[in-house]
Amino acid sequence: DVKVTQSSRYLVKRTGEKVFLECVQDMDHENMFWYRQDPGLGLRLIYFSYDVKMKEKGDIPEGYSVSREKKERFSLILESASTNQTSMYLCASSLRIEYTEAFFGQGTRLTVV
Amino acid sequence: AQKITQTQPGMFVQEKEAVTLDCTYDTSDPSYGLFWYKQPSSGEMIFLIYQGSYDQQNATEGRYSLNFQKARKSANLVISASQLGDSAMYFCAMREAGTASKLTFGTGTRLQVTL
Numbered sequence: 547d548v549k550v551t552q553s554s555r556y557l558v559k560r561t562g563e564k565v566f567l568e569c570v571q572d573m574d575h576e577n578m579f580w581y582r583q584d585p586g587l588g589l590r591l592i593y594f595s596y597d598v599k600m601k602e603k604g605d606i607p608e609g610y611s612v613s614r615e616k617k618e619r620f621s622l623i624l625e626s627a628s629t630n631q632t633s634m635y636l637c638a639s640s641l642r643i644e645y646t647e648a649f650f651g652q653g654t655r656l657t658v659v
Numbered sequence: 660a661q662k663i664t665q666t667q668p669g670m671f672v673q674e675k676e677a678v679t680l681d682c683t684y685d686t687s688d689p690s691y692g693l694f695w696y697k698q699p700s701s702g703e704m705i706f707l708i709y710q711g712s713y714d715q716q717n718a719t720e721g722r723y724s725l726n727f728q729k730a731r732k733s734a735n736l737v738i739s740a741s742q743l744g745d746s747a748m749y750f751c752a753m754r755e756a757g758t759a760s761k762l763t764f765g766t767g768t769r770l771q772v773t774l
Contacts, residue, residue, distance in 0.1 A: 581764070588665075588766035589764040596759045600759075602761065636704065638704075644755065644760055645692045647706040648694075650703065653702050
């Protein structure tokens, strides 16, 4: 079974802190994605990566950066956390070809206080 | 830019009835894939069904079928014989062809199955 693992289920951070959200997949997938999910807004794409060290901005990249040094790991970085970044963060991975589904991690509920 | 629209924030259906969840999309790429996911209250994202833009027939997976109308750019999910366990959020998503193709989601529809 494909497994996508996010490092934390719940996280509480202070305003201004640098926050790292880690995601690891075990199926050798080329593509990895970071989304945030907010009520009424669905899943919004923050960043995605289609290969090691390759990244593309999604629809809401402001305030975030990413790192993909190894194929299996994709990190989301909040450079200076703000309260409006309180949200559920979902990581996903997939093969590169368009007709395969993405597999999701369990999500990280981040609260910035 | 690709876009997914789900116009029904919430839907109710009685147990054992069929229900249709609407999804329209916008893309200029001739090659793309359409997906439906279910998210129960536990939060996990469960893949349900896939439709490719070149597929001639509508996709089906058990009680799920996808009503694909390419000219109208719609990809509605039909759930037959609804069960209480179908109560969840449902998301439509699209992915275009290409190496750097992103997977874009709609805002979702919350389905509530009643007795």
